[in-house]
Amino acid sequence: MGVGKTRFGAFADRDLRSLAVEAVAAALADAGLEAGAVEAFYLGNFAGPSFTGQSHLAPYVAGAAGITGVPATRYEAACASSGAAFHAAWQAVAAGIHDVVVVCGVEKMTSQPTARVAEILAMAGDVSAEAHPGATFPAIFAMIARRHMHQYGTTREQMAAVAVKNHANALTNPYAHLKKAITLEQALAGKPIAEPLTIYDCSLVSDGAAAVVLAARPNGVRVLGCAQTSDYVALEKKADITSLPAVKASAAKAYQMAGLSAREIDFAEVHDCFTIAEIIAMEELGFCAKGEGGPFAASLAMAVNRSGGLKAKGHPVGATGVAQIADVALQIRGEAHGWQLPKARVGLAQNLGGSGATSVVTILGAA
């Protein structure tokens, strides 16, 4: 019924709560509702306690947004925290438990130094198996990229093409963090982070919030399908690190709910925490065959991450899942002013936790 977002960026003068309250107020205003109409509050947040030193964040945010006396819980599923919050909220509304709920995703990351940010993000993986021996998230996705290059012939140019596209897309999104056009040559010559990934293959560390109002009576946009599933947290438990089985399974379930095939999706916001993740998402979501994600993504055949994606729109971790859904909803409503896609009847949002242990796929359509 309503969507609200803050700009994504690095805001030294904003705290977590003020960002979340801004997004919630905007979503309620968009829905034409008062805070008193909200029957439950779902907060997606990955690591507020570690980033900001405050926990118990759901009533902490809700109270400041004027929402009290209702269930208010924080959902944590790493980078898929607000996707998981959305999934639970959607289940409750779809099952008739609540008529009007608010889902908010928020993260305030930039108040910590980079090394501490990396340490906090590493908690989304298996810390004793990965972070302790030195594998931060860029290193984990670098291994995945190397293996994908080895198995399928994926190239650094194809990954760089994803970065170039997402940087270009963000230029026209007024809520995006990074407004910087780059060329393929610049992307390839970026500062190495974890080979083969350069700085341009990695998403941003951002502050930001997004919120949606979900209601039994839709208003222009309807949830056609929504599915969440899980896999092992540790990479070492996976038979093939180039695959994201949880994404494939949750997509299959969401397509089934929606009665649609991948071919019928007009556009998608996918979880490009690293460019290789967008490439693999193309495969697991069924937009192309397994192994063809590199050429498919580089071909720009499909409208993917028109918002700029995590790469350039920004990636305030706990906000990302709801922000993707909000962006898909805006496109379907024809209200993505300045960055509207010509064809946006059915859109998909894909939110990933860690290196694939949580996946939430949501399909929205015009109501």
Add this chain to the structure above:
Amino acid sequence: MGVGKTRFGAFADRDLRSLAVEAVAAALADAGLEAGAVEAFYLGNFAGPSFTGQSHLAPYVAGAAGITGVPATRYEAACASSGAAFHAAWQAVAAGIHDVVVVCGVEKMTSQPTARVAEILAMAGDVSAEAHPGATFPAIFAMIARRHMHQYGTTREQMAAVAVKNHANALTNPYAHLKKAITLEQALAGKPIAEPLTIYDCSLVSDGAAAVVLAARPNGVRVLGCAQTSDYVALEKKADITSLPAVKASAAKAYQMAGLSAREIDFAEVHDCFTIAEIIAMEELGFCAKGEGGPFAASLAMAVNRSGGLKAKGHPVGATGVAQIADVALQIRGEAHGWQLPKARVGLAQNLGGSGATSVVTILGAA
């Protein structure tokens, strides 16, 4: 359908995951189910990332328990984290979304030094309004106790009587952390923590886990009512700090769902994070009139915290909500071996977050 618990205690050789997996396996065995039958996994955990350095805990625990390919999310609502997880799981089963789910609560606290534990627990309150100026949780509940003494004539002896009872109760609970009988004189002469609270007014810092299997077909125990609600996190926002409006409101809703009055509750497990909290719970749950919690609790007129409560059974924060529900279920099934209540047909579990910003009340009865 099934309950499982670890012992509560200080276990230097156990990590968070092994505790949670032990409880989940016990609950599944009790229900006669395999892990493959579980359709969704709900994890209640307050501060695993801060206590143990690992996040993304729901799939991290679920995978090790043999549960993969299903929604797995961590619920955080401070000390009511697993009460909130239970509430969400119960909603999903009651609404027909899932047939069989597992809810697990876990916390591993004793690996951190006491000062750090206090700092982590303080994140359940409003950190900038309370912890930063120096109000740790014992200090917050000390203010609440002082005000309750002032307004209603509650005495230190009444608080001490709660401690004496809960210590005595834990002696026969094989899963309890602390096995130490105390006299009223000892309780009153305890080391001061935050006046008027002594060490004997404060619950324990514990490691532990508890799990339940919730299913559409009950097996001896049925959820008659379950309600969660919220209030402001900051104490300064409350009109009367001796009241817990969220407890009163969630209890009223749970009673209404169950079609029962407070008088029809045979026994209760309540959130005695401090003895004054048990006293106020008596009032807000309607077991006695407002202001009469002190004499009522001291009279031992009702079977409250037969398990030993948070005071002596222990308080691994994220485990507490599910542990209370598991203990109520065991009593109703007549399987509280050695600590069985004679009359246990209908029981209530009350789980509190922070100083009252989250409350979950659950009423169970014989199926």
